Amino acid sequence: xxxxxxxxxFWVLGPISVLAALGLLFAKxxxxxxxxxxxxxxxxxxxxxxxxxxxxxxxxxxxxTGAVMMLFLFVLMLVGVDSSxxxxxxxxxxxxxxxxxxxxxAVMVFLAIGKVAFPPMKxxxxxxxxxxxxxxxxxxxxxxxxxxxxxxxxxLITAALGxxxxxxRERIGERPSQRTWSExxxxxxxxxxxxxxxxxxxxxxxxxxxxxxPDGTPSQLSVSRVLSAREQVITxxxxxxxxxxxxxxxxxxxxx
Amino acid sequence: MSSLAFAAEAVTGIPHLAAAVPGADNPHADFSDTPWxxxxxxxLLVFVFLLVNTLVVIWFERRxxxxxxxxxxxxxxGPFGLLQTxxxxxxxALKEDLTPKNADKVVFALAPMIAGAMxxxxxxxxxxxxxxxxxxxxxxxxxxxxxxxxxxxxxxxGVGVYGIVLAGWSSGSTYPLLGGLRxxxxxxxxxxxxxxxxxxxxxxxxxxxxxxxVYSQRDLWYILPAFFSFLVYVVTMVGETNxxxxxxxxxxxxxxxxxxxxxxSLKFAMFFLGEYVNMFTVSALATTxxxxxxxxxxxxxAINDGMFNxxxxxxxxxxxxxxxxxxxxxxxxxxxxRVRYDQFMRFGWxxxxxxxxxxxxxxxxxxxxxxxxxxxxxxxxxxxxxxxATLIIVGLIAALALAVTWVWEGKQAExxxxxxxxxxxxxxxxxxxxxxPPLPGQRLREPSLAIEKESNRA
Amino acid sequence: xxxxxxxxxxxxxFAPVGGFGVTFATMFRKLETEEYPEEKRPTQPxxxxxxxxxxxPDGLEKCVGCELCAWACPADAILVEGADNTDDARFSPxxxxxxxxxxxxxxxxxxxLCIEACPTRxxxxxxxxxxxxxNRGDLIFTKEQLLAPLQEGMLTPxxxxxxxxxxxxxxxxKVSKATPEQERWVSEHQAEPEDGLAWTGDPVEGVxxxxxxxxxxxxxxxxxxx
Numbered sequence: 001x002x003x004x005x006x007x008x009x010f011w012v013l014g015p016i017s018v019l020a021a022l023g024l025l026f027a028k029x030x031x032x033x034x035x036x037x038x039x040x041x042x043x044x045x046x047x048x049x050x051x052x053x054x055x056x057x058x059x060x061x062x063x064x065t066g067a068v069m070m071l072f073l074f075v076l077m078l079v080g081v082d083s084s085x086x087x088x089x090x091x092x093x094x095x096x097x098x099x100x101x102x103x104x105x106a107v108m109v110f111l112a113i114g115k116v117a118f119p120p121m122k123x124x125x126x127x128x129x130x131x132x133x134x135x136x137x138x139x140x141x142x143x144x145x146x147x148x149x150x151x152x153x154x155x156l157i158t159a160a161l162g163x164x165x166x167x168x169r170e171r172i173g174e175r176p177s178q179r180t181w182s183e184x185x186x187x188x189x190x191x192x193x194x195x196x197x198x199x200x201x202x203x204x205x206x207x208x209x210x211x212x213x214p215d216g217t218p219s220q221l222s223v224s225r226v227l228s229a230r231e232q233v234i235t236x237x238x239x240x241x242x243x244x245x246x247x248x249x250x251x252x253x254x255x256x
Numbered sequence: 257m258s259s260l261a262f263a264a265e266a267v268t269g270i271p272h273l274a275a276a277v278p279g280a281d282n283p284h285a286d287f288s289d290t291p292w293x294x295x296x297x298x299x300l301l302v303f304v305f306l307l308v309n310t311l312v313v314i315w316f317e318r319r320x321x322x323x324x325x326x327x328x329x330x331x332x333x334g335p336f337g338l339l340q341t342x343x344x345x346x347x348x349a350l351k352e353d354l355t356p357k358n359a360d361k362v363v364f365a366l367a368p369m370i371a372g373a374m375x376x377x378x379x380x381x382x383x384x385x386x387x388x389x390x391x392x393x394x395x396x397x398x399x400x401x402x403x404x405x406x407x408x409x410x411x412x413x414g415v416g417v418y419g420i421v422l423a424g425w426s427s428g429s430t431y432p433l434l435g436g437l438r439x440x441x442x443x444x445x446x447x448x449x450x451x452x453x454x455x456x457x458x459x460x461x462x463x464x465x466x467x468x469x470v471y472s473q474r475d476l477w478y479i480l481p482a483f484f485s486f487l488v489y490v491v492t493m494v495g496e497t498n499x500x501x502x503x504x505x506x507x508x509x510x511x512x513x514x515x516x517x518x519x520x521s522l523k524f525a526m527f528f529l530g531e532y533v534n535m536f537t538v539s540a541l542a543t544t545x546x547x548x549x550x551x552x553x554x555x556x557x558a559i560n561d562g563m564f565n566x567x568x569x570x571x572x573x574x575x576x577x578x579x580x581x582x583x584x585x586x587x588x589x590x591x592x593x594r595v596r597y598d599q600f601m602r603f604g605w606x607x608x609x610x611x612x613x614x615x616x617x618x619x620x621x622x623x624x625x626x627x628x629x630x631x632x633x634x635x636x637x638x639x640x641x642x643x644x645a646t647l648i649i650v651g652l653i654a655a656l657a658l659a660v661t662w663v664w665e666g667k668q669a670e671x672x673x674x675x676x677x678x679x680x681x682x683x684x685x686x687x688x689x690x691x692x693p694p695l696p697g698q699r700l701r702e703p704s705l706a707i708e709k710e711s712n713r714a
Numbered sequence: 715x716x717x718x719x720x721x722x723x724x725x726x727x728f729a730p731v732g733g734f735g736v737t738f739a740t741m742f743r744k745l746e747t748e749e750y751p752e753e754k755r756p757t758q759p760x761x762x763x764x765x766x767x768x769x770x771p772d773g774l775e776k777c778v779g780c781e782l783c784a785w786a787c788p789a790d791a792i793l794v795e796g797a798d799n800t801d802d803a804r805f806s807p808x809x810x811x812x813x814x815x816x817x818x819x820x821x822x823x824x825x826x827l828c829i830e831a832c833p834t835r836x837x838x839x840x841x842x843x844x845x846x847x848x849n850r851g852d853l854i855f856t857k858e859q860l861l862a863p864l865q866e867g868m869l870t871p872x873x874x875x876x877x878x879x880x881x882x883x884x885x886x887x888k889v890s891k892a893t894p895e896q897e898r899w900v901s902e903h904q905a906e907p908e909d910g911l912a913w914t915g916d917p918v919e920g921v922x923x924x925x926x927x928x929x930x931x932x933x934x935x936x937x938x939x940x
Contacts, residue, residue, distance in 0.1 A: 031363070031425060038418065045411075058407045066414020070421065070444060074437060077425050132281025133403045134464060324737040327747050591737040 006050055017043040030076045034069065041065045052124040054133045196222040201239035202246055209236050283401035285383065285467035290395045297390070298399050302379055309578075310532045314341045317586045324590035345525065353521040358428030367426055368519065368526035371419025375533035378412040381405035382540040383467050385550045385570030397550070397571060398467060405466045406458070409541055410451055413496065417443045419530070420505070424515035435514025438597060439498060439505030445604040446495035446502075452612040453488040456619040457545045470549035477548040481622075484615050486546045488608060490584075493538040495604070498531060499585055501592040502600060539581035543574060550574040618653045625649045757841045762824040764842045765817055767861045768835065770884050772876060772892040773868035775805055775861070776836035779812035786831035791821035802903075803872040808881035812836075815857040819845055834885070867891030873900045 016039070023036030041064045048057030089095060127136045141149050176184070185192055196219055199211035208227050210218035223233050290298075315330070315338060322329025330337035355364055385397030402408065417440050424436015458464055460482060461472040469478075479486050495502040505514040516527045543549060550570030551557060557565050564573075595603075624630060625645035634643040684701040685691050694700050725732075748755055757763070768776045779796025797813035805811035829837055847853050864870060869892040875884070876893050883889065 029360070031360075031422075035363070035418075035422070042415065054402050054404045055407075058404045058411050062407060062411035062414055066411060066417070066447070067444060070414070070417065070440060073418075073421055073425075074440070077421070077433065077437065128282070128403070132463075134281045320741070323741040323745075326740050326743055326745060328745055328749075331749075587734060587737060591733045 009050055013043050013046060031073065034073050034076055038065050038069045041069060052128060055137050198222050199236055201236065202243045204239045208233055209239065212236060280462045281403040281465065283403065283465040283467045284471040285396035285398055285401050286387065287396065289393045291393065294390060294393055294395060295399065302399055303376060306376060306379060306533050306536060309536055310529060311341045313532055313582055316582065320583070320586045321590045348525040349522055351521040353523065356428050356518050359518065360426040360428065363422050363426035367419045367423035368523040371416055371423065371530040372526040374412050374416030374419065375530040375537065378409040378537045379540065381408055381466050382544060383470050383549050384574045385568060386566060388567050396467065401465050401467050404464050406454060406464045406541070409537065410447060414447060420515050423519070427518035429518060432515050432517045435505050435517070439515055442502065442505065442600065443496055445601060446492040449488060449604060449608040449612055450492040450496060452609065452616055453485040453492065454545060455616050456482045456485040459619050459623045466544050470544060470551065473548040474551065477546065479546040482546070482619070488612050489542060489546070491608065493542060494585070494588060497534045497538055499535065500589040501595050504594060504597050504600065535582065535585055536578065539578050542581055543577040547577050621649050622646060757843070761841045762826050763840045764845060765860055766838055766840050767815065767857065768838060769862055769868060770807065771867060771890050772896060773864060773873070774807055774871055774875065775811060776834045777812040777815065778806055778808055778834055779810045780833065782831040782833060783828035783837050786827045788825065788827060789821045789823050791818045792828060801874065804874055805871040807875050807884040812857065815860065817855050817860065819853045819855060820850060869896055869900050
């Protein structure tokens with residue numbers, strides 16, 4: 001029978017987990033969704049600890065929340081800061097079909113789980129007091145399930161290696177050091193003082209906005225070649241116009 | 257499935273190994289006589305202890321760094337500047353609390369709370385003393401303990417990092433974002449090395465419970481057999497707490513304050529507090545893991561049949577060791593410059609982690625030898641018994657380490673000789689068409705001598 | 715390349731942590747910090763401090779209101795207005811005196827060019843440097859705050875020159891103190907100045923700024939009350 005402490009814990013943390021999961025689904029900003037997911041994972045860890053699986057709960061928090069979710073957050077922060085999902089359907093009838101299929105799956109899962117009957121709770125008290133929680137888990141991992149464990153870890157290592165290989169760029173020739181760059185620049189007598197920096201405008205400055213040359217044309221040297229190649233360079237027209245607007249306002253204020 | 261399971265067990269030999277001491281995982285401390293209100297009182301005491309220590313350490317740091325720079329440090333507010341921390345705290349509390357326009361308000365307010373709260377939580381499992389009687393109950397001087405106590409500290413530190421990265425993101429400007437990401441990458445990289453360094457301790461003590469680890473150090477503090485773990489742990493603990501020489505996240509020259517640039521008033525104070533309490537937590541963990549926790553130093557422990565190892569004396573030794581680590585932190589800050597970010601990451605991933613892994617394997621072998629898996633013979637030397645297997649393993653590891661060092665040093669010397677050999681001793685200054693001055697140690701080809709040589713040849 | 719001296723084994727072993735020894739040893743070195751308000755380092759004799767308008771030995775001011783100091787000042791910190799000495803109201807030997815004399819210490823850069831410009835050595839600099847304040851008004855020092863204090867044998871101007879002496883004699887140092895005739899003249903003509911205005915309507919001369927604490931001297935270490 002669950003003690004009062006555990007019941008209170010469950011009924012406080014359970015709704016919080018549900019709310020966090022709903023936040024994951026419906027949050028407007030990506031980072032809020034990630035925070036919701038981290039909260040769910042922490043609560044899961046606490047539930048594992050409440051069920052006397054100490055090691056599992058702590059590892060859940062340590063590895064999942066502390067490392068995996070952190071990497072999720074990194075990616076979201078660096079890449080997905082301004083992006084929002086477009087809600088336009090690309091396949092016809094996708095929304096309706098996916099909704100029906102999801103409902104069907106939910107019904108099937110509930111029917112399957114609902115039929116399960118659990119024997120009375122044993123709990124991990126005897127194991128924890130006997131061999132100890134961590135030793136017990138170790139006995140299972142390295143004893144009975146060692147093949148599964150090793151194959152899963154091989155899979156993880158393969159995935160990590162695959163990511164490295166896919167992202168790897170083979171270098172042709174050795175990497176130029178700062179000294180070589182500088183010598184090259186001076187010998188060729190091009191851009192001896194370095195390339196110009198990207199443009200700084202009254203209300204905007206970013207690496208993708210080129211600076212303006214004295215005659216008003218954008219300078220292609222001031223943005224990265226990669227951005228130009230990907231056509232991600234924005235025109236500074238809007239910012240120049242907003243600068244004119246600001247000057248106009250200041251003049252007006254002065255005359256008034 | 258059972259034949260597969262049998263095969264699996266045969267491969268790893270688990271049934272043999274599982275004959276270790278049963279229940280060795282579990283905490284040594286006895287919490288049976290601790291009612292819930294006493295735990296609350298202890299929690300309050302831990303909280304107050306940490307806050308008071310933080311106040312003192314801020315003053316201590318400023319004074320000691322001042323002396324290391326041959327200046328007095330704060331000495332105006334109160335005698336010896338003791339009220340300086342109070343003055344700073346009041347100033348911070350009364351400052352204007354700004355929230356930038358682009359900031360995400362909820363997360364902006366939440367982040368320092370996470371960072372601050374998590375710092376306090378990890379102190380719950382630190383044993384500050386043996387069994388004492390408080391309010392008529394016998395209770396250990398420790399808020400709680402679990403079989404996975406040390407992992408709890410690491411896990412909570414991992415959650416505390418969320419505070420930093422969310423602070424950086426929610427400020428809505430580039431410097432904090434970059435600083436927050438940098439700091440987070442730093443902390444999780446060095447968390448791995450820290451965990452690995454502590455694995456050696458877990459191997460030695462057979463448990464991850466802090467009171468059990470302290471108990472198993474009653475004969476020998478682990479700083480001696482696991483000295484390499486100690487060195488690695490000290491480096492990583494400085495990296496975890498964002499202190500010099502690893503404080504790139506807040507490097508003022510580079511990031512104008514990093515993740516806490518946009519914070520002011522009490523939210524900033526919360527980060528500050530979190531950083532100092534983190535320092536205390538990692539120092540307390542180091543004390544527990546390597547310096548025997550609350551136990552008296554070996555000479556004093558022997559006095560009067562262990563009188564100084566009982567009751568509230570443990571707290572004294574614990575505080576002394578904790579403050580030794582604090583002094584070390586301050587000493588580091590006063591002596592070392594900041595490392596560059598790429599040097600720092602390279603050091604963590606390419607050096608610390610592989611070397612610590614190798615060390616863990618070495619410790620595993622040493623422990624295996626100690627526990628008798630390689631035979632039980634021992635040899636007697638000067639009245640003490642030394643198991644042969646342990647000696648052989650330790651000798652092999654030492655020889656391997658020496659060989660690796662010798663090879664590495666040879667390669668370094670070669671590289672240096674090659675770099676030096678590239679420079680010619682005598683150069684013709686006008687070789688490139690315009691005059692070039694000689695490098696130190698070089699000679700110029702004297703034109704008059706050259707002309708003479710040519711005319712002699714002609 | 716010349717060979718660098720190779721240290722011994724231990725110095726090579728501990729070379730990376732040698733810096734720690736330096737900081738640790740520095741902790742025990744004597745501090746050179748001077749605790750300012752309690753210990754003050756005395757200034758050199760020619761220190762450029764607050765200005766002072768000097769007097770002749772009988773009390774007449776040396777300043778003739780020539781405004782050379784104002785023209786010399788690179789920061790435009792000095793305001794001088796001269797006025798004529800009359801027989802009834804004589805403040806300096808000769809024809810003119812400085813009626814209004816103000817130095818704005820927010821502008822003054824303490825360069826001493828005004829001292830070099832003064833032809834009569836009326837303007838010199840003291841060694842007083844504790845001039846910090848929190849508003850503009852108090853940092854514009856007026857004439858009474860800059861005048862040198864009255865010493866033995868000096869009489870407050872306005873009063874006539876010593877009988878038979880001329881401006882030239884004052885400059886050649888032939889006057890050593892106030893004569894009894896001058897004292898008599900002063901006791902006859904000078905009413906007790908009220909509210910800082912002398913009987914000529916000019917500001918201040920009769921007020922003893924030193925005793926009233928409204929003027930600092932070379933040795934004062936307290937701030938001047940305004």
